[in-house]
Amino acid sequence: MSQQTVPSDFNPALKMYGGQWGAALPLVLLVGGLLWLSLAGPANPKSFWSIGFLAICGGLLLAKSKKEYCATVLRGISDRSAGVLIASWIFASVFGQIMQAGGIIEGLLWFGLNTGAQGSVFTVITFVAAMLFSLGTGTANGTILALTPVMYPAGVFLGADPVFLATAILSGGAFGDSYSPISSSNITSAFTQDADLRLITRTRAPLVLAAAAISLVIFAVFGGGGEVKPPMEFSAAMSPECLFLLLGFAVVIVCSLLGRPLIESLTYGIITAIAIGIAIGRLSFQQLLHPVTKSGMSTGLFEDGVNGVVGVIIFILFVLGIIRVVMESGIMETIVNWVQKAFVKNLRQAEVTIITSTVLTTIPISANVPCEVLLGKTFVSPISKRFGITPERAADLLCCSVCTIFYMLPWHIVCALWFNTVSNAATKYQLYAPPISAAFVMPYGWSLLFVLYFSAITGWQKRIPSESMATSS
Structure with a gap:
């Protein structure tokens, strides 16, 4: 070979x-x-x-x-990519703070109490909302920072289980990372395998949607059980007009889908949220930024947003x-080369080895794109060519695999960010904060891993080379 x-x-x-x-x-x-x-x-x-x-x-x-x-x-x-990531975190965190201060939680509480969207129903809604947001923005980190300050306290007040509610946001973020056409993980996997990005959007759909469906059932069964009890300070403030702030989320998603950079999309979302918050009387310019009047006093929502991710x-x-x-x-390359020589003998073993090796490689590496770069050309592509696995199929296995266990480990970027954001939201409203180990409960990661192995072992949704070539032509 x-x-x-x-x-x-x-x-x-x-x-x-x-x-x-x-x-x-x-x-x-x-x-x-x-x-x-x-x-x-x-x-x-x-x-x-x-x-x-x-x-x-x-x-x-x-x-x-x-x-x-x-x-x-x-x-x-x-590293330059770290700078881009950190800048995105800051803008997404500020956006979440503005939405929260503008009254979106009160709007969601009104919606839940008046429509019956409580307990596990609200957990399911949270999962779907996170899926849509991450699908449109292509970022799990931005999804976590934007939605957690809003959906987590509202859901707990409406009787959702804290652990499954928190992992619903994490799961929705992972969905977008594994499937969104503008996700860095998706783009990287297509690049390393020389795959058609438009084609893998179709070939990957059954895999990620099957995992999402399994996750949705789990959230529906285990996502409730809490007490529906909004605090008194929210009762008088609950109003349907606060739901207009959802337009802020819509602006971010639409701008992202139109190809605008995430920071630009989030800036437009922040502007929209501020305008709506002021129009409905929930925000004032003084809340955004004001002079320090005594030592230790915050200078407004912008500072709160930045401070939330420090x-x-x-x-x-x-x-x-x-x-x-x-x-x-060079230790990772040594391990990868040894696995390739020792374990791959046929097509089924090749696909199972691609999945397993990718998952194991994500364990020590804190970001999934470097893992894809490391394995994509040196390991996945040569094995795929040897056993006749199409570039689209190889890209699907690679991208989906890096979005499973990766999202559950506390030393990984996205998991640490998720834990930090949930903890801040819980502390602000004196709610229970799940430990970082709760990430291991994340249904989407386990469901996607099961679907991948099922596909590799049984041949379900496996692409034949001639079919892929005909489709792409």
Whole structure:
């Protein structure tokens, strides 16, 4: 089988005591510390800072060239994609704060109490809303930041189960990441497999919709059980006019679908939400930004929005530095090459191995796009060509696989962000905050993983090369 030559992250100047496995020590320390904190009791991204700091310091002790190790960590922290991600988080968090202050929670409470959309019904609505928002924007992170401050407190007040309500938002975000045509995961998988992006939108639909249907049933069965009891301070403020703020969500989705950058789309959504909030008398310019009158006082909703993601941003910077050390050590490429030689003998094994290897590779890597880049050309594409798997099928397996277990691990970017946002919303309204380990309950991730293995083993929705070529032509 001919192998393709692809750009490698391997850095021969990064030498560690213990070789490649020595380079894995910072990641081992990070994962072990996070698991310890998560299992020991309530935690938040700020409490994870010390673990990330100590993990980087521990790796430095094993570095033969301290200078090169430090340079590698700084390359991870200063990565351009991280800057884009952080900027998107900030704008999405501000948008969520504006929607919340404008009265969208009161509008949703009015809707739930007057239509019977309570308990598990509201959890299902939350899942569908998150699916639509992430499908339109192509971002799970933006979906979490925009919807959680609104849907989580409203749902808990309307009797939804806190854990399943929170994971409904996470699941909806994962749906968009695995299927949206403008999702970075979708685009990357198509690029690495030379697949037709329009065609995989059709070939992937049965896989992701089957997983979404299973998840919807789970949310319908287990998403309720709480007490419907809106707090007294909301009772007088509940009004259907607050539902006009949903136009803010619509503006973001439509602008994203029209190809506008996410930050631009969110800016238009923020402007729309502010205009509606002022028009219905729920917002004032003084709430947005005002002079500090005493020490420690917030300067308004803009600051609140930015402050809401500071904790997770600092934690993620540590994680990105550690992941860059792992990537440049070459250990991931060594593992991938060994799996390819040892386990792949036929078509079914090839597809099962693609799914399993992708899922396992996402465990140490905190972002799913780098995982797709690492595996796409070096592993998935050569195996697919060897066993006659079409580029579209390979892209489907790759993209869907990185949107399963990846969304459940506390050291991953999206999971840490989700936990931080849920915790902030719960604290603000004195509600129960699920622990970060609740992400393991996330139905969509497990459902999609089941559907993928079912498809690979049984042949359901497997594309035949001649059919794909005929369709694309």
